[in-house]
Amino acid sequence: MSGDEELEGREPHGRDVEGGGQSSGVPAEGAADVGAREPLGRPGLHHWREATITEPGLEDRGNVFFAAIEMTRMPMILTDPHQDDNPIVFANKAFLDLTQYEEDEVLGRNCRFLQGAQTDREAVAELRTAVEHRDSIALELLNYRRDGSPFWNAVFIGPVYDTSGKLLYFFASQLDVTRRRESEKSFLQAQKMEAVGQLTAGLAHDFNNLLQVVNGNLELATGRVEDERVLRYLNAARGAAERGAKLTGQLLAFARKTRLDPRPTDVSACLTSFIDVMESSLGKRVEVHLSLRRGLPKAVIDPEQFEMAVLNIAINARDAMPDGGLVEISTRKIHLNGDAAARGLTPGDYVAVEVKDEGEGMPPHVIDRATEPFFTTKGTGKGTGLGLAMASGFVQQSRGRLEIESVVGQGTQVRMLFPIARDPVTEPPEAPQPAPDAGSRGRGSAHILVVEDSPEVLALSREILEEVGYRVTSAETGDAALKLFEATEPDTFDLLFTDLVMPGSINGIVLADRIGALAPELPVLMTTGYNEELVIEGPRQSGLDVLGKPYRRSDLLDRVAQALNRRGPRMPRRRPSDFGSAEE
Numbered sequence: 001m002s003g004d005e006e007l008e009g010r011e012p013h014g015r016d017v018e019g020g021g022q023s024s025g026v027p028a029e030g031a032a033d034v035g036a037r038e039p040l041g042r043p044g045l046h047h048w049r050e051a052t053i054t055e056p057g058l059e060d061r062g063n064v065f066f067a068a069i070e071m072t073r074m075p076m077i078l079t080d081p082h083q084d085d086n087p088i089v090f091a092n093k094a095f096l097d098l099t100q101y102e103e104d105e106v107l108g109r110n111c112r113f114l115q116g117a118q119t120d121r122e123a124v125a126e127l128r129t130a131v132e133h134r135d136s137i138a139l140e141l142l143n144y145r146r147d148g149s150p151f152w153n154a155v156f157i158g159p160v161y162d163t164s165g166k167l168l169y170f171f172a173s174q175l176d177v178t179r180r181r182e183s184e185k186s187f188l189q190a191q192k193m194e195a196v197g198q199l200t201a202g203l204a205h206d207f208n209n210l211l212q213v214v215n216g217n218l219e220l221a222t223g224r225v226e227d228e229r230v231l232r233y234l235n236a237a238r239g240a241a242e243r244g245a246k247l248t249g250q251l252l253a254f255a256r257k258t259r260l261d262p263r264p265t266d267v268s269a270c271l272t273s274f275i276d277v278m279e280s281s282l283g284k285r286v287e288v289h290l291s292l293r294r295g296l297p298k299a300v301i302d303p304e305q306f307e308m309a310v311l312n313i314a315i316n317a318r319d320a321m322p323d324g325g326l327v328e329i330s331t332r333k334i335h336l337n338g339d340a341a342a343r344g345l346t347p348g349d350y351v352a353v354e355v356k357d358e359g360e361g362m363p364p365h366v367i368d369r370a371t372e373p374f375f376t377t378k379g380t381g382k383g384t385g386l387g388l389a390m391a392s393g394f395v396q397q398s399r400g401r402l403e404i405e406s407v408v409g410q411g412t413q414v415r416m417l418f419p420i421a422r423d424p425v426t427e428p429p430e431a432p433q434p435a436p437d438a439g440s441r442g443r444g445s446a447h448i449l450v451v452e453d454s455p456e457v458l459a460l461s462r463e464i465l466e467e468v469g470y471r472v473t474s475a476e477t478g479d480a481a482l483k484l485f486e487a488t489e490p491d492t493f494d495l496l497f498t499d500l501v502m503p504g505s506i507n508g509i510v511l512a513d514r515i516g517a518l519a520p521e522l523p524v525l526m527t528t529g530y531n532e533e534l535v536i537e538g539p540r541q542s543g544l545d546v547l548g549k550p551y552r553r554s555d556l557l558d559r560v561a562q563a564l565n566r567r568g569p570r571m572p573r574r575r576p577s578d579f580g581s582a583e584e
Contacts, residue, residue: 018519056168058090068128075099075174077111077161081167085110087382089169098153098176100146111172114143127157134159134167140177152181208529210453212550214241214462219553250338262398264298264421265306268331269350274307278314285324288314292331299351299418301398309394312387313355313414320359320412328356343401348414349420350400356413362406370404391416446564447471451481451498451511452527457549461497464553465560478506482514493522495563500528500546510546523563528552 058078069076070258075095081087087108096103099114103519115124119142130137136158143153160169218238225231271292310329317327332352340347362370371392388402395402395416406412448470452458455476462472473493474482481498496515500508512524529549547559 076222078169116144152178208549213456215550268292280319289328295419309391317357325358330354350417353416357410361408393405446494448495449493450474453502478511479504500526523566525563
């Protein structure tokens with residue numbers, strides 16, 4: 001770039017003049033704010049996008065402005081387009097701090113030495129074109145420090161001229177915007193996962209209704225067939241349907257729609273009691289080593305879901321070690337203070353459960369997607385991609401955090417952080433309940449109001465209940481059920497069995513409240529494919545009696561018998577949880 005050409009359109013009009021004419025420049029007026037808004041956070045109107053100076057040399061550094069440039073936290077450099085490859089001829093101290101290079105390692109080099117393997121080549125080409133055309137430009141590049149660590153660099157570059165219009169230097173200011181870029185990335189990822197979670201939960205709910213019909217009818221058919229070959233067919237179909245139910249359960253866990261029963265739990269004791277099952281699941285090629293702290297504060301978790309999450313993580317660790325290896329599971333207490341917000345948690349004490357393997361490890365782009373449902377690096381048929389997704393959903397629903405650290409070739413560590421129980425609480429003793437009277441099922445004395453919006457599920461539950469002698473009256477909406485109940489004589493019904501999520505203005509919870517106001521002694525049993533509606537009134541709903549779909553025939557009959565034995569004024573079945581029900 002010779003820079004000897006006369007500049008066009010550089011009349012004094014429209015330029016800012018400073019220092020009694022020693023320098024002047026063209027106001028940016030927002031033109032240079034493309035892709036790099038730092039540090040203003042808004043369009044720049046007054047700063048210059050190009051400058052003209054009367055003293056071009058860099059020798060006299062006694063000026064107050066040189067001192068200010070060396071004191072500022074904003075990294076700044078000048079490059080000389082008259083030298084080959086437009087090298088750096090000045091770099092202030094902040095630039096050296098940013099890049100970790102020393103001055104003699106920077107001067108005389110083109111800025112491209114900061115670029116690396118993941119630097120966007122299109123952005124570099126855009127920058128190069130702007131320099132060739134002597135335009136100002138603002139953009140963000142992924143650069144690398146001297147130690148190889150990456151950082152996002154918000155760069156502003158503009159030309160500096162002398163009074164004759166000769167190009168003297170290019171000025172560049174920079175800023176490390178890594179934190180903001182990572183925050184944006186995390187926010188976008190959270191939005192994506194939220195959308196996926198909503199879709200997943202809806203699909204899982206519909207699948208559970210379908211699986212209820214499939215499972216229930218297969219179970220009924222199995223009891224009416226004596227041909228062994230047909231029984232094998234039916235049992236194979238039931239096994240596949242049950243695996244489908246397990247998958248939908250994992251989807252609901254990912255979407256944080258699983259109804260948890262969180263309570264203060266000693267995670268070390270829980271893992272100790274669970275180790276035999278884990279070792280059996282992982283196989284003989286994997287050695288499991290426990291490093292469990294005793295006397296840890298109790299974590300507020302659902303123990304069954306916790307065990308499933310740890311098992312899923314351990315299975316992933318096993319699969320990452322095809323030749324076998326060591327899986328280490330450890331527990332400890334950690335205190336989060338200044339770094340709590342960065343982790344999306346509140347300051348305080350947490351129990352950490354860590355699962356570490358010696359496997360193949362994961363590159364960063366795989367870590368970024370590891371907790372997405374159905375994302376897997378395993379071969380076809382070797383994994384559903386739901387293990388980590390389920391674990392992540394469970395931990396988030398437990399108001400904790402799941403973290404993954406991995407190095408390719410060195411293994412992976414998955415850490416789950418759970419909040420500790422604030423105060424030890426003594427559970428109130430439950431009133432003794434009479435054992436379910438199985439013989440009462442066939443007496444025909446109990447009259448059940450069944451409310452279900454799916455005709456197939458309604459027909460199935462009705463057949464199961466009537467088969468053992470219950471009398472059944474049905475309705476397909478909450479509104480219809482309420483009108484029917486109000487139109488019947490008192491004490492007509494012995495049990496309300498209702499779906500939780502239904503169309504119309506009355507869902508299962510509202511229906512139970514309305515009927516409860518009319519008949520407080522009437523027991524209520526609910527069923528649902530997922531429990532989003534339990535969020536409506538928070539912790540109050542932890543006492544609801546809910547049967548999850550898909551349910552077995554025996555499960556339905558047992559729960560109905562238990563509910564009938566509770567006939568009388570409804571009392572809370574357990575202390576309301578601080579967590580309540582599933583939450584987004």
